[in-house]
Amino acid sequence: MDLNPMKRLLTFLLFANVFNGAFAQNYDESKVPAYTLPDVLKTEAGKVVADKKTWEQVRRPELLKLFEDNIYGQMPTAFDSIRYKTVQVDKPAMDGKAVLKQVEISVFRNKKSVQISLVLFVPTQARKPAPVFLLINNRGKDNTDPTRAKKSEFWPAEMLIENGYAAAAFHVSDLAPDNKDTYTSALLEKLYPEQLTMDNGMKAIGAWAWGASRVMDYFETDKDINAKKVIVVGHSRGGKTSLWAAAQDKRFAACVSNCSGNTGAALARRQYGERISRINATFPYWFNNNYKKYNDRENDLPVDQHMLIALVAPRPVYVTNASKDLWADPKGTFLALKATEPVYTLYKIKSGLPQNPPGIDMPVIGSHFGYHNREGEHNMTNYDWANFIRFAKGF
Ligand code: GTR
Numbered sequence: 001m002d003l004n005p006m007k008r009l010l011t012f013l014l015f016a017n018v019f020n021g022a023f024a025q026n027y028d029e030s031k032v033p034a035y036t037l038p039d040v041l042k043t044e045a046g047k048v049v050a051d052k053k054t055w056e057q058v059r060r061p062e063l064l065k066l067f068e069d070n071i072y073g074q075m076p077t078a079f080d081s082i083r084y085k086t087v088q089v090d091k092p093a094m095d096g097k098a099v100l101k102q103v104e105i106s107v108f109r110n111k112k113s114v115q116i117s118l119v120l121f122v123p124t125q126a127r128k129p130a131p132v133f134l135l136i137n138n139r140g141k142d143n144t145d146p147t148r149a150k151k152s153e154f155w156p157a158e159m160l161i162e163n164g165y166a167a168a169a170f171h172v173s174d175l176a177p178d179n180k181d182t183y184t185s186a187l188l189e190k191l192y193p194e195q196l197t198m199d200n201g202m203k204a205i206g207a208w209a210w211g212a213s214r215v216m217d218y219f220e221t222d223k224d225i226n227a228k229k230v231i232v233v234g235h236s237r238g239g240k241t242s243l244w245a246a247a248q249d250k251r252f253a254a255c256v257s258n259c260s261g262n263t264g265a266a267l268a269r270r271q272y273g274e275r276i277s278r279i280n281a282t283f284p285y286w287f288n289n290n291y292k293k294y295n296d297r298e299n300d301l302p303v304d305q306h307m308l309i310a311l312v313a314p315r316p317v318y319v320t321n322a323s324k325d326l327w328a329d330p331k332g333t334f335l336a337l338k339a340t341e342p343v344y345t346l347y348k349i350k351s352g353l354p355q356n357p358p359g360i361d362m363p364v365i366g367s368h369f370g371y372h373n374r375e376g377e378h379n380m381t382n383y384d385w386a387n388f389i390r391f392a393k394g395f
Contacts, residue, residue: 026272027326035269038303040310041342052314052346063311064247066303071263073202073288075210075248076192079109084218090122093148098123098161100146105218112190116174116211119146121157122224126164131229131392132219133160133256135169136212136245138178138238144169153381154235163389166225170215172238176207176285183285187211199289205237206288209245216251229253231392235380236328237286239319240264247311254316254395256370256388257309258380261328263287265319267305267339268298270332306339313340314347318370318391323360325378331357337371344368363387367394 026032041049041059049059068074088102098121105116123130135155137144143152151158157167176183187207188196195201202210212232219227231254234242239260246255257265262274263286277295280287294301309317319337321330334357341351352366361383363372370391374383 025274025278025327029272029331032270032272035299037267037269037306037339038301040307040339049346055343055346060311063303063307067244067247067308067311069200069288069290070294070302071287071291072209072244073200073206074195074198075206076195076202077213079107079191081108082106082214082217083108084221088146093121094158094161096124098157098167102146103218105214107191107214109191114175114187114190116170116214118215118218119144119169120225121161121167123161123164123166129222129224129226130164130166131226131231131253132166132168133231133233133388133392134212134215134219135167136208136232136234136238136241137169137171138208138234138236138241141171144171153385154379156382156385159382159385160389163393165389165392168215168219170211172204172208172211172241175211176204178204178237180283180285183207201288203285203288204283205241205244205286208238208241209248212241212245212252213249216249220251227251231256231388233258233388235259236261236264236378237283240286243308243312246315246317247308250315252315254318254392255312256318256320258320258384259322259325259328259378260319261325261333263291263305264328264333265305265309265336266329266332267336268294268301269304270329270335271298272332273327273329304336304339306336309336310340310343313343314349314368316368316370316391316395318365318388320371320384320387321373322378323373323375328378330373334358334371334373337369363390365391365394 043059049055083106085104090099093100101120103118106113142150143154160167175187183204219225232242232245232252233256235258239257242255243257246252262279280292321333349368351369358364360373360375
């Protein structure tokens with residue numbers, strides 16, 4: 001191309017403008033468009049669900065399928081065998097307050113396998129079997145350092161142990177590296193290559209959630225762990241995953257979705273902060289191919305994210321925000337949680353949530369719903385975890 005400097009500048013400005021326009025993010029509440037949320041209780045046949053049996057037998061499966069087909073992809077569960085190898089057996093840790101186990105979970109299908117490395121601290125002094133918080137770790141592996149040389153607020157295992165909970169974590173890269181070029185290299189290419197050819201096939205977030213369920217399979221075999229009290233936790237992309245895992249797998253007793261934002265706990269139709277077109281452009285490998293159809297077309301989605309949270313019902317669910325993390329739309333997250341109330345009402349559960357979002361650092365913690373908007377940045381901190389523990393002590 002032979003453009004003079006002025007033409008080059010003009011071309012650049014034009015391109016920058018188009019690019020910005022395509023991905024313009026709104027942070028102005030007065031510019032949030034009017035929207036109507038799809039009715040969580042109205043079946044595809046137009047019937048309004050009035051009892052939990054119809055919810056469980058008709059509407060819940062319908063919604064799961066809509067999320068599979070349009071957003072997160074299928075969740076294959078067939079495999080040939082699963083094996084657990086304890087590579088570190090009950091090593092005393094944390095001044096004798098815990099023991100460390102490291103378990104390698106191998107899952108086989110058609111003679112191929114994936115390995116998930118589980119780090120697990122079990123309290124020595126607390127009730128046995130112990131309830132457990134399972135972190136889906138989407139950050140550096142050093143955040144869940146089994147040696148405890150590094151102690152990260154992202155996973156304050158000592159705090160969990162002090163409070164009588166086991167602390168467990170696995171890393172997302174064991175299932176799908178968080179990278180658009182290599183995400184298929186673990187679970188997808190090895191166990192479920194057919195998923196890669198389907199428009200509603202599993203992608204990275206689906207693979208991570210699948211991993212959480214295999215850890216759950218392991219917990220069911222470990223007598224130190226109360227498999228009926230497993231709380232699945234994730235932050236941000238991990239928080240999108242914890243919701244999808246808990247929606248799919250009813251064995252999780254409760255779900256924590258921290259700062260999960262777009263395609264996590266925040267409503268899409270508000271179009272506030274991160275939007276579908278942007279997340280699909282930046283992370284095309286997180287969600288299925290069909291999801292790309294909804295770029296700039298939020299209102300055409302047959303679901304919105306309140307329905308994903310509702311799939312956790314009647315189990316307890318805690319969602320959070322951080323005050324400076326407008327990208328993840330704090331208000332839209334609170335409103336999504338609030339919009340699940342009709343489903344919990346089928347189970348005669350009152351949410352205890354206020355009408356409007358509570359103020360910064362004012363957690364609302366009830367028997368089934370937790371919400372807070374922490375002062376500060378997009379992160380998961382001791383403050384967040386201390387509130388998750390308060391919440392978990394209530395059930
Ligand atoms: C951002 C992404 C968010 C969130 C975040 C994270 O770049 O836009 O949706 O997932 O990453 O995982 O920290």
